[in-house]
Amino acid sequence: MAPRLERFVSPGKGNGLRATASIKRGELVYSAEPLACCVSNKHAKEVCHHCFTRHETLLRCSQCKMARYCNITCQKQAWCDHKRECKCLRSLLPRIPTDSVRLAARIILALLNPSQSSSGEELYPLEEHESHLSSMSEQKKQGLSELASMLELYLQQEVPHLTSALPPSCQEPLSLIAKVTCNCFTISDGELQEIGVGLYPSLSLLNHDCRPNCVMVFEGTRLQLRAVQDINAEEELTISYIETLSLSEDRQKQLEEQYHFTCHCQRCDSQDKDELLLSGAESRWRLLKEALPGVEKLKVESNCEELLENCSHLISTAEDVPDENLYKLRLTDMALDASIQLGLWEKALRYGELTLPVYRRYYPDPHPVHGVQLMRVGKLQHYLEHLQDALDTFRQAYQIIKITHGDDHPLTTDLLMKMEECRAEMDQQSSISH
CATH class of the missing domain: 1.25.40.10 (Tetratricopeptide repeat domain)
Known part of the structure; x- marks a missing residue:
């Protein structure tokens, strides 16, 4: 592990990471490969399952029909990881397990192959990761139990007896699935689009802040942690677990549901920017807020023409709502995406230029x-x-x-x-x- 950071007990938060020396803004604090990772199901056909690069056409594994690769080289390099997974995938066809089940299985297979275990894990081994099962609702536990059953079924061919093969803390499928869902990171491409999920054990120690002093970016599957503020020796390193461009109340709710803690950062306690996010007359922006779920559904369905039509109409009827308003900004961003998808470059530029002063403020x-x-x-x-x-x-x-x-x-x-x-x-x- 790089000597720039160390594990410590963060007051009120449990474990954390802090700087061992002063770090300048822009410095690379830490870089890591995952203990295990996988391409997400929804991008499985367009992203190489070895190097995580996007391609128009990919070679498909002839056996499981799911894994795809840039070329023969990527396929050969991936085989030692994919070999056992391939049998598991074939045993469930035509069903394909969820991302969290596939990731948990890859973690188990990595733990069973000590030669691959990463040397960067000593700060926070998987055994110590929190599962948060005790603070989960019954409904959430039920959902995770179903995933745990799927994990056992998926691994039946390759690891019939989880209990004897693994460290004690990883033998219980429910606990392992819970640890994975609470601690894994979304892997994104250069344009910040999600392409996969991975577990980077030591970096699971990083605590959240809605105005963090570090950010994470990916190069392939390698995670890079960089400082975006000057950090003093012994100061805690923080990242944001979620997209921070939302209201304090909504951020708090998401963090509570997904990560099981209440955020008491300066931004949340002061409700900083909430007034700006809701600028304009409520009677005007409430219409935008109420229209958003329907518009977001069109985005998920990739119905670009109708999406653009709806966004354009809503934005034009809300001219008196400031561009800083959260709901207007979301609609403007979706109008930009839809215009790009439809090749309407001038319209896309108009929407894009509207967002820039707003992004600068937020x-x-x-x-x-x-x-x-x-x-x-x-x-x-x-x-x-x-x-x-x-x-x-x-x-x-x-x-x-x-x-x-x-x-x-x-x-x-x-x-x-x-x-x-x-x-x-x-x-x-x-x-x-x-």
Whole structure:
């Protein structure tokens, strides 16, 4: 484990991680490969199950028909992990277990293969992870019990006797599934879209804050923890477990339901930004709030035309509601996504540009979400040949991305290349006009 951080008991929170020396904003604090990970079911056909790269076409495992790979090299490298999983998948066909069951099974198979166990686990071995079963509702426990039964059924071929094969704390399928669901991380791609789930044992020690001093980004399956504020020696390192652009009450509810704790961070206790998130006359924005579930359903169904039509209509009827209003911002973001999907570039740019001043207010610290939003708008400006605007937007994105992702991340490289293209095209235009 890197000497930059150490485990400690965080007052009121239990275990935590703190800095052993001062850390500058933008520094890489820690980097780790997962104990186990898997591509999520809903992206199984478009993401390589070994390197987690997106591709239009992938090679499919001829036996389980589920795992997919970029090429023969990825397939061969994945085989030692996939071999036993492949038999398990085949035993359940045509059913496919949920992401949490597949991840729990991969953790068990990794624990049974000591040669693969990661050296980065010494701070927080799986045995110590919290299951939170005692604080769960009966309904949630029932749901987890069903997943635990599915896990046993799934592993029957390969690990018929869980109890004798594993460390005592991992022998109980219900407890293991609960630990996985409370402690796993969503793995995302460069555009922050979810592609999989993984367990990074030592980083499960990180506590939550709604204005954290660190962020996590991924390069493939490797997790990178970077500081987004200057951190003093002995100061606790924090991340946000959830998307923080929501009301204090909604954040609290989500953290309580998903992670079983009440957040007492400065943002929650002061209800910071709640007034701004609900700016405008309530009679006007309540209509937007009530329309959101139906609009989000269209997004899930990928019904882009109807989605854009609904969003455009709602936004135009709420002109007097400020752009900072949470519900208007969500609709504007969905209108941007739908316009991009439909190839309506000018409309997409109009919606994208509306969101930028709002993101700037809501993300005072460098944040990957803000950086990626700037990049998306910059790409639209570039495509529509608004070259000076694009270059300015890319520069703003770079100021954030170099801190949240570091200089070596593929996203940073991509951004620098875009800036270079803008400059070259502007030079070309000025030489033609002269």
